[in-house]
Structures are given as C-alpha cells and as structure tokens.
Amino acid sequence: MVRVLVVADEVVEALWTDQVHAHDGVDLILAAGDLPFDYLEHLANALDRPxxxxxxxxxxxxxxxxxxxxxxxxxxxxxxxxxxxxxxxxDERVIDVAGLRIAGLGGSIRYNKGPNQWTERQQARRARRVTRLAAWRKLRDGRGVDVLLTHSPPLDCGDEPDAPHQGFACLHTLVTRLQPPLLLHGHIHPHGHPRPDRHLGTTRVVNVVPLKVLEVTR
Known part of the structure; x- marks a missing residue:
C-alpha cells in the first residue's frame, strides 16, 4: 500500500506552515496541475518525498x-x-515511482490561446501515445497502470458545462484501454460543494482539488 498526497488547483495555506508535517507519513506527492511551482517544490522539500x-x-x-x-x-x-x-x-508519459506505475495527461480543453490547452483531437492523439507506452511497459514486465493522473476530468464525469471546464471524451477510451484503479484529476473547483467520486467501469474517478490523501494498492 502506497500512501499518496494529491494536490491540485488551490493552494492550501496550512501546507506553507509546519502543519505540512502532518503528512510526513506519505510515500509520494502527486500534483494534478495549476499550482505555483514554488509551492510544489516546498511540499517535496518539506516532506522529502518524490x-x-x-x-x-x-x-x-x-x-x-x-x-x-x-x-x-x-x-x-x-x-x-x-x-x-x-x-x-x-505529461504524456508512463513512469514508475514509489512502487506505483503512473500515466499522465495534462492540460484542459482548448478555450483560448493559452498553454497546455488541447482540442479533443489533439488530446486524443496524446492519449494514444500514453496507451502505447503503457502497453509496451506491460508487455515488458506484466504490470499495468496503477494511477492515471490528469488535469481535466473525462467528459460528463465530474466536469462542468462551461467551455473552459468541459472534460475530454478521449479519457473514456484511455480508461478503457489502461484499466487503472484510479483516475485523479483537478481543474474543477469545488467552491464549497462536495465533489463525490465517480466511476468509469472499475476505475474510481477522484476530484483531488485542493487536497486528498489516498492509499493506493500496488
């Protein structure tokens, strides 16, 4: 079992203080996007975790x-x-860390000319690359993906109807092909309302904004 601290989109001010050490027991930190890079560096340094x-x-x-x-x-x-x-x-990679195999796909649906925004077709092409990498890894050692880490959620699975916060349809296909136990995403701010976990088949889809602590089976 790997204990994971997952953050996204909103800075948790308490983590800038000594209260960060309440999470000393985690094995790994995952970040699903839209956080200051110095905040991420602080978490990694304070907790001394990858x-x-x-x-x-x-x-x-x-x-x-x-x-x-x-x-x-x-x-x-x-x-x-x-x-x-x-x-x-x-992003667009499959990596092994802390005993977990993590596939990543960052960015949001394209809604203006900012960075890390993709049309559905572009993101589908990037997702196919992740599928190929995961298949090659599994062929080599028999291990599948434990966590799919994305910034945006799948379409109609925890997203919002406004253009900037729509999810990607291609994530449904990616989940079907990778069959990860967990898909962790950000991008959708709770605004004080609980965001329940959802499921795509056997994959649990979790909105991690601003912070979740999860135990992931290897």
Whole structure:
C-alpha cells in the first residue's frame, strides 16, 4: 500500500506552515496541475518525498524540454527548466515511482490561446501515445497502470458545462484501454460543494482539488 498526497488547483495555506508535517507519513506527492511551482517544490522539500505532476491550463508551457544526465536543453540549447525543481513531469508519459506505475495527461480543453490547452483531437492523439507506452511497459514486465493522473476530468464525469471546464471524451477510451484503479484529476473547483467520486467501469474517478490523501494498492 502506497500512501499518496494529491494536490491540485488551490493552494492550501496550512501546507506553507509546519502543519505540512502532518503528512510526513506519505510515500509520494502527486500534483494534478495549476499550482505555483514554488509551492510544489516546498511540499517535496518539506516532506522529502518524490513529486510527480501534470501541468494545468494555467501553468507554464513545459513542452520541448529534455533532460540528459541532469542537463536541461530545449532545441539542443542548454536552458533552465521552468518547472518545479526535482519534480517529474508525467505529461504524456508512463513512469514508475514509489512502487506505483503512473500515466499522465495534462492540460484542459482548448478555450483560448493559452498553454497546455488541447482540442479533443489533439488530446486524443496524446492519449494514444500514453496507451502505447503503457502497453509496451506491460508487455515488458506484466504490470499495468496503477494511477492515471490528469488535469481535466473525462467528459460528463465530474466536469462542468462551461467551455473552459468541459472534460475530454478521449479519457473514456484511455480508461478503457489502461484499466487503472484510479483516475485523479483537478481543474474543477469545488467552491464549497462536495465533489463525490465517480466511476468509469472499475476505475474510481477522484476530484483531488485542493487536497486528498489516498492509499493506493500496488
């Protein structure tokens, strides 16, 4: 069992204080987007745990960066990575950390010209890449995905009717193909109203804004 702290979209002010150590028992931190990068760095440093994230539609554009033996480059030129130091960007990737296999897909539906926004067709293409990576990993070692970490929810599964907060239809297909026990997402602010968990088949869909602590079976 892996104990996971999951955050998204809204800064929890208490976590800037010594109260963060109430979560010293977690094994991993996951972030589902739209949080200040210095906040994420603080959580990782204070708790001394690995942090994996996907970008939200209000985050900086992190595409096009490569890390080879600790050196960040963009278009072959050494640069400073604008993302949170020490964190792992899981967007459009499948990674293994703290005993869990995590597939990531960041961003929201496109509603203006901001970064990390995708049309349904674009996100479906990115989702197919995640499917291929997960299939290759499973072929190699027999393990499936434990957590699908996204910024936006699936369409008609915890999203909102206004254009910026509509979910992605392609996430239904991705869930069907990966069969993860958990899909964790942000983007939809509770505004004081409980956001119940939902299900897509056997996958539990959890809105993690602003914070959830979950126990995930390996």
């Amino acid at each position: 942090l994996v994230f996907v970008p939200g539609n209000h985050d900086a554009d992190l595409s096009g960066y490569s890390n080879v033996r600790g050196l960040w480059t963009q278009s072959g030129v050494p640069v400073r990575w604008p993302g949170p130091a020490g964190a792992v960007n899981a």
